[in-house]
Amino acid sequence: LSELNQDIAVKKSLIEKKLEESGEKEKLEEYLRQRLIECGWKDELKQQCVEIIRAKGLDKINLEDLVEELLPKGRALVPTKIKEDLLTRIKSNLEQDEDYKKMTGM
Numbered sequence: 001l002s003e004l005n006q007d008i009a010v011k012k013s014l015i016e017k018k019l020e021e022s023g024e025k026e027k028l029e030e031y032l033r034q035r036l037i038e039c040g041w042k043d044e045l046k047q048q049c050v051e052i053i054r055a056k057g058l059d060k061i062n063l064e065d066l067v068e069e070l071l072p073k074g075r076a077l078v079p080t081k082i083k084e085d086l087l088t089r090i091k092s093n094l095e096q097d098e099d100y101k102k103m104t105g106m
Helices: 002-022 024-038 041-056 063-077 080-094 098-104
Strands: none
Touching: 002 024, 002 080, 002 098, 024 041, 024 080, 041 063
């Protein structure tokens, strides 16, 4: 199992490197940013933030605690369609990369 995790980590690292080198990572981040704003995700997360601060009290919460509580909520609030679109864009970009083709046996 540990070998499988290591293999996944190596592939993930290679994918991130490829996306960065091609300039695609920046484009994907901007695409994601825009889509999250359009679907109301950013506003919803702001509202969650306000509610957490109100519930705990401004003087009793720090940034670290806030992020820890918001992170799973933020991930859960990303619409499935946006996740699927992003994955499709990543795959189509990688399918054109020779190193990635060799790694996956395509």
